[in-house]
Amino acid sequence: MNAFLFLLPAFVACVLLTGIHTYLGIHVVRRGIIFVDIALAQIAALGMIVALGLGFEEGSPWVYFFGLIFTACGSLLFSLFRDEKIPQESLIGVAFAVSSALAIVVADHMSHGAEHLKEILSGNILWVTWPQILKTTCIYSLMGIFHFIFRKNFLLVSSDPAQAQSQGLKVWYWDLLFYLSFGIIITSSVQIAGVLLVFSFLIVPTLCSILFFESLKRRLFSGWGIGVLVSLVGILLSLWKDLPTGPAIVVCFGFFLGCCLIGRKVLK
Amino acid sequence: MEIPEGKIDRTQGDIHPLGNPHVWLDPRRVKVIAQIIKEGLVKNDAAGQDVHEKNLASYQQKLDQKINEWQTRAKTLRSVPVVTYHKSFSYLSDWLGFQVVDYLEPKPGIPPSPGHILSLIDMMKSKHVSLILSENYYNPVPAQELGQKTGAKVLILDTEGGDKDYISVMDTIIGKLDGRLVP
Incomplete structure (x- = not known):
């Protein structure tokens, strides 16, 4: 079979993932909640494992639905308990640890729980299908439009919550909307690409663009370029060197960030 | 079957050093397993030997019958x-x-x-x-x-x-x- 046709869905999925996650990455870095995606993804994974443990078949809509419900609960938790005294990131870390532990406890009661845990971690971008891509495009577009309409509020609450408060915005309400939309996106993303790859798409293009650009627009566009280019290199590398595709892309992202850091040092 | 020979390491993935464990998918071997289980039961419960022997015999007979049926159905x-x-x-x-x-x-x-x-x-x-x-x-x-x-x-x-x-x-x-x- 033609390698180009076989790898095209995986590449299109990478372009989609780059599109939404680079934007979200800018928010996440501003808020200083780097690991929120891993925590919410793990909470979604916990929901899916619970659904499988209840006897729903792998791949059924109920599994996705359980993931969403759990993610919504996580979002509520993060937005309600934004406290000055403790860093938000610490709550996120605890949520990650506890939901991972719970997932292991639940998986312990299933005959093949370990397979599910591993699958959610490493994902399977090679097997993404066109209907799946279409479904994901719809979800991302809806969320993207929602964020575009309310972009001023979202950006203000992310970068300066005190200022937002004084302007009369309900911070916890916008936080909840942010985490909810984030959770809906992450639940779809993780099903396609797995936790590790989604995390890379979220953070690495944003970090690289922050190193070299100041304005939001430039950061966004350069982040998109970086995400698409690096994932293409990763896919080609996995084909050329016969490597598992998802992990190969993650390694490429790491390598590219390293190059950017060195480049920045040299330029200074 | 498929007991690995030579060096075993993680580069081969999650493999089983003692051989392929999916043995129950061959019912002829399950007859042997049933025999071994009976021996274990008798060792720990000598008084019940007759019952265990009888149970084994009837199970193996049932399996034989089923094996025949399954083999015919899967002949193609x-x-x-x-x-x-x-x-x-x-x-x-x-x-x-x-x-x-x-x-x-x-x-x-x-x-x-x-x-x-x-x-x-x-x-x-x-x-x-x-x-x-x-x-x-x-x-x-x-x-x-x-x-x-x-x-x-x-x-x-x-x-x-x-x-x-x-x-x-x-x-x-x-x-x-x-x-x-x-x-």
């Missing part, structure tokens, strides 16, 4: 080329005589590379492989996609059956294999 599978998800159908193929020509995920637990899948698709087309077997605890998507790309029929088998007894687990498996050519 003999020497049919098959691709499986993992190396977990070796005992089933040894018993029923179909040929496992390749695996979707050759190293257990490590996702396959695009190169492997591409050559797998080409091989399946040139050798006219018409059947893909996987278990219900793996993600069904890779097997289904491979089936769609090659025109091969995909069967997702429940090889462990949860709380069902052994004979009904095997009944279901043979039923699916038997009906594989019916659209």
Whole structure:
């Protein structure tokens, strides 16, 4: 079979993932909640494992639905308990640890729980299908439009919550909307690409663009370029060197960030 | 079967150093297992020896009958080329005589590379492989996609059956294999 046709869905999925996650990455870095995606993804994974443990078949809509419900609960938790005294990131870390532990406890009661845990971690971008891509495009577009309409509020609450408060915005309400939309996106993303790859798409293009650009627009566009280019290199590398595709892309992202850091040092 | 020889390490994925553990998919070997279980029971419960002997005899007789029935029903599978998800159908193929020509995920637990899948698709087309077997605890998507790309029929088998007894687990498996050519 033609390698180009076989790898095209995986590449299109990478372009989609780059599109939404680079934007979200800018928010996440501003808020200083780097690991929120891993925590919410793990909470979604916990929901899916619970659904499988209840006897729903792998791949059924109920599994996705359980993931969403759990993610919504996580979002509520993060937005309600934004406290000055403790860093938000610490709550996120605890949520990650506890939901991972719970997932292991639940998986312990299933005959093949370990397979599910591993699958959610490493994902399977090679097997993404066109209907799946279409479904994901719809979800991302809806969320993207929602964020575009309310972009001023979202950006203000992310970068300066005190200022937002004084302007009369309900911070916890916008936080909840942010985490909810984030959770809906992450639940779809993780099903396609797995936790590790989604995390890379979220953070690495944003970090690289922050190193070299100041304005939001430039950061966004350069982040998109970086995400698409690096994932293409990763896919080609996995084909050329016969490597598992998802992990190969993650390694490429790491390598590219390293190059950017060195480049920045040299330029200074 | 398939007890690894030579050096064993993680580069081969999640392998079993004591050999392929999916032994129950060959019911002829389950007869031997039942015998060994009986010996264990008698060792710990000498007073109940008669009961255990009788239970074994009736179970083995029932198995013999079933083995005959299953073999007749799955006769059409003999020497049919098959691709499986993992190396977990070796005992089933040894018993029923179909040929496992390749695996979707050759190293257990490590996702396959695009190169492997591409050559797998080409091989399946040139050798006219018409059947893909996987278990219900793996993600069904890779097997289904491979089936769609090659025109091969995909069967997702429940090889462990949860709380069902052994004979009904095997009944279901043979039923699916038997009906594989019916659209």
